Amino acid sequence: MATKAKEKAKDKEKAKVVLVTGAARGIGRGIALRLAKDGCDLCLVDLPSMKKQLEGVVKEVKDLGRNATGFHADVTVRDQVFAAVDHAEKELGGFDVIVNNAGIAGKPGDGLLDATPKDVETIFKVNVNGVLWGIQAAAEKFLARGQKGKIISASSIAGHDAFPQLGLYSATKFAVRALTQAAARELGPKGITVNAYCPGIVDTDMWELIDAGIGRTTGAKKRETFEAYCKTIALGRPQYPEDVAAYVSFLVGPDSDYMTGQAVLIDGGMVYR
Ligand SMILES: NC(=O)c1ccc[n+]([C@@H]2O[C@H](COP(=O)([O-])OP(=O)(O)OC[C@H]3O[C@@H](n4cnc5c(N)ncnc54)[C@H](O)[C@@H]3O)[C@@H](O)[C@H]2O)c1
Structure with a gap:
């Protein structure tokens, strides 16, 4: 009995290892800092072009007293996503959660009639393929380690209601919900939960791009x-990365253990489901 109690206490002490993609800025950075405050250790992933910013976030997490490691990967490249997960396990001594946060807006402002094959390929490769590779890499690792795990991905209000001048983006975020539901059904019996978060209008670099793109049109x-x-x-103010991170913190933590296949809106009251 005493040994079991000790084991339980040890389990509780062990920090969760969480990998966050697109962690160099915006919502990904907000998630990283919140999870660090929650006591998680973090593998922070972003493109090589974001080296400086990524190093900055790694330092911020370490300053909060947690273990952190940065890794450069392009989520459109399957092998690189698998390598990122291997790196997290090797550097941080475990692997418990992936947050497939990396995403792009594509060419906001363009209507569907303007979309070229290249535009379609570019945005789907990041927002959809990237999420699928993350699901595969994380699930494979959980299974190899013989443990439960959590997969969390970025959808959007645009994943529930399609927005004009953001048509391709909306299509990719609907697809994230589909992947989330299918993966939840496939992986639930193996003890892996799969959920998504759906932010609204978050004041990040991505919205600057959307604002400029739609403004051009x-x-x-x-x-x-x-x-x-x-x-x-409805709540009368823009959303900040911290608002999204608070919900991701719930998804990472134990209070969401009985939840899977959901893509919950956290948008201050814009889209109602
Ligand atoms: N900002 C919003 O209003 C909003 C609303 C709903 C959903 N989202 C979603 O939340 C996520 C984060 O958005 P954000 O506003 O922080 O965006 P952002 O553009 O500020 O940051 C995105 C990060 O992802 C990285 N990234 C882009 N392509 C990548 C790739 N191929 N491989 C690895 N990393 C890559 C970027 O370098 C960047 O650091 C995205 O999936 C976005 O679609 C954002």
């Missing part, structure tokens, strides 16, 4: 599109 000035969208938020 509609003639709206800088920040006008952002502000117009924000006016439709």
